[in-house]
Amino acid sequence: MESTTKTTSGVRVRASELEGRGWLNTGGAELNLEKLRGKIVILDFWTFCCINCLHVLDELRPLEQEYKDVLVTVGVHSPKFEHEADPVALAAAVERYEITHPVLDDPELVTWQAYSARAWPTLVVVDPEGYIVAHLSGEGHAAGLASFIPELIAEHEAKGTLHRGDGPYVAPEPVSRDLRFPGKVLPLADGNFLVSDTGHHRLVETAPDLTTVIRTIGTGTKGHADGAPAAAEFNEPQGLALLPPKLAALVGYDVVVADSVNHRLRGITLATGEVRTVAGNGVQRLLEAGPARVDDDGASASATSLGAASLEIALSSPWDVAYSSVLETMVIAMAGTHQIFGFDPASGSVTIVAGNGLEGLLDGPGDQAWFAQPSGVTEDANGNIWVADSETSALRVVKFGDAGADGRKTVTVKTAIGEGLFDFGFRDGEAAAARLQHPLGVAVLPDGSVAVADTYNGAVRRYDPATGQVSTLARGLAEPSDVLLDESGDVPLLIVVEANKHQLIRLPLPKNALQVDEGAVQTQRPRTAVAPGELAVTIRFSAPTGQKLDDRWGDPTQLKVSSTPPELLVSGGGTSVGLTRTLVLSPDVTEGVLHLTARAAACDGPEDANGEIPDHAACHLYQQDWGIPVLLAADGASELTLDLRGMD
Structure with a gap:
């Protein structure tokens, strides 16, 4: 690649002005391209629901640090979902993901259209003279940018058009909280609860009242380190699951944690708080290992081994975990590759249970199914795995059939609620017409129905497999990221993780659920x-x-x-x-x-x-x-x- 500012037609293209509703991370200042002249500018078109966009945020951090005197990243937030157009929700996301560059709020997609963006994420590089020199889609471009930026620096230093110095980022005032954007919650045998304190990069054990902190596990500094609770480090931990007691005694730890940004699974010994890495080499997985084996009857086999020890396998943003009594393994919502993985703590093997790695909504045999950023998993009484498939605003179910001659069970994926990547809304009634909006959590209720943390609708929804009906159990919540059935008292209750209020709350199970119809919509793009x-x-x-x-x-x-x-x-x-x-x-x-x-x-x-x-x-x-x-x-x-x- 040559460092040139000419298009294939030989004409230099001037970058379009940055227009939107307002700016974040600038101390209230309005930015424009003139104020950024002399800097190399990376425009990062993103939306905070998108796992690929979150990967790119992390890819850019080292470059931003290394070239902080010449490089300015501008996040152009171009919402996919209706909820993402809420400025309060955007401000929370900027804080949650610790974004340390200016962000333009572009809810009407004005700047998105001006730069002909067609997908999240998209990166556009603008040179110090204000001309577009690169247009990149997707993730994985850090290595290319690392070689391109020095070329731009050399070119524009020679021309005298590069200006070194501080960028326009202004850090917001820090806020002290016991929990910060909590992700998931796990009940413990003694009545306490273990919470993934995602924004603080640690785990918190609370008393049954959900507020009294018993202990913390992890330093609270993002990183990766095993060891004692005061020394261990996590990076945005999410899902938590208990191992069966016999299995826990065999392997020496009790809880598996989805350590999302570290691309690892961690094991926790509850008696000591000791942390160990049990799966993942810390390298983000970008490509699925290939299709699952297909049996003669055309049904996908239950799991395809990835052929290496668990600590040598690359994972990608594991978001939730649950134990499957049918497979006798942990199942993992592998959000980054749009798949359901399996992890056997006893053998250390990692497998693909369902999903071929393509993003979308497609049912059928497990090796042919498509998921889109699965973010919540749980097992029901029949051994089915229910999945909150966030980017398709869907509730999916993974079912296991009889074992074949080799002893492996077959896998089938079906959709209970949801239509596709661009369809969402808030509608109860018949499941075929019902709509969710980016759900992240799922739990099974005493009657066999399924509760869904309908995150971007700020609600908890209920799906009844017996009737095919969808209803609303609660609404008015602040981005509920998980839901849990609490049967510790006289009557069953729901525990909801309210991520954007940094708290856990209990709610009664209503006798008469609400029936809401605020319509079904599609992502509005040109x-x-x-x-x-x-x-x-x-x-x-x-x-x-x-x-x-x-x-x-x-x-x-x-x-x-x-x-x-x-x-x-x-x-x-x-x-x-x-x-x-x-x-x-x-x-x-x-x-x-x-x-x-x-x-x-x-x-x-x-x-x-x-x-x-x-x-x-x-x-x-x-x-x-x-x-x-x-x-x-x-x-x-x-x-x-x-x-x-x-x-x-």
Whole structure:
């Protein structure tokens, strides 16, 4: 990649002005591109529901620190869900994720449209003279930016257009709290509760009153360290699950913790508070290990081994954990790869239980199912695993069938509530028409119905599998991130983790649940006008300086295409190598969504004497999912070009 500020047509493109509702992390100051002139600017188009966006925040932190005198990141918050357009919710998210750069609140997607962003996350690099020099989609671009930024620095120092000095970030005033954005809660045998104090990067054990702090586990400083409770470190811990007593005695720890940003599972010995790492090597997993094995009857086998010791396996943002009595393993909501994993504490094996790694809502055999950022898991009395599938605003269920000749059970995924990536709302009634909004937690109630922490609706919802009806148990909550059935008293109660009020509360189970209908909506983004018939799709990708496409085992690029409704695509769907495809769109469908997933693998140089990538080279996966709303019109476009990694 050469450092050039010219497009393929030879014309330099001036960056558009930054427009929105207001600014955060600037001490009240309004920013514009003129005030940022002389700095290298990375515009990070993000939305706080998006796990890939959260990954990018962490990818950018080292670069922001290393180049703090010349580099300014501006987060352009472009909401997907209705709740994310709430300025109070955005301010809480900026605090929750410890964002240390200015953030532009762009609820109407004005700046998003000006920069032709089509997916979360998107990065746009603007040079010190105010020209666009890179347009990047998805995550995994840190290595490329690390080589590109020094080139820009050298170029603009030579031209005299680079200005060193402090950036415009102003830190907010810190607030002291016992809990800070708590994530999940776990009941203990002695009546106490263990809470993932996510914003403080630790665990807190509370008394039965949910407020009295008995002890803390972890220093409260983000990091990764095993050991005694006063020395251990976590990074945004989330889900918690108890092991059965016999298994706990065998392995020497009692609780498994989903340590989300560390991409690890941690084990806690309750008697001492000792912390150990039980799975994950700390490297974020970017690619699923491949499809699960399929038995002769076409049903997915219960789990596919990843073929390495648990401490050598890469995980990706594990968000919740639960013990499966059917599989006799922990099941993990692996939000970062859109899958359900398994972890066997006794053997140390890590497996893929369901999901092929593609983001979306697709039911069927476990190896073919699609999830979208699963964030809550629990087991019911029949051994089914219920899943809060957040990005599709869905409640899913993983069911296990009879074991085959090899003793492995089959897996099937079904959707109870939910329609797709861009469909959400607040509607009770028949499950087929009911809507949630980015749920994060799930619990089974005494009658076999399922309670859902409907996070962005600020509600707890109930789904009854017997009747197929959805109702509302409570509303007016501040981003409930988990829900738990509490049967410790005379009558069952709900414990709700209210993340944005930094507290846990108890609520009665109402005799008569509410029936709410505030409608079903879709994510509102500009539609792309396309013509019926042939549509030529091109995904642009250029490997960063010092990297080469990894073609040792064939074409290292891949494109998967599908549509909603399926009838939109006459031909051209499916998965194949290459980043170009000719689709044929039906003239009988007026609008829909094209779903595209692009991948490219590139490895570090230098090449060996034969021009080949050495076996020991570090390799990088670039991946992005797009959902492109389209409107079919006779005068619409016949070409669609997207940037996985486009350098101007």
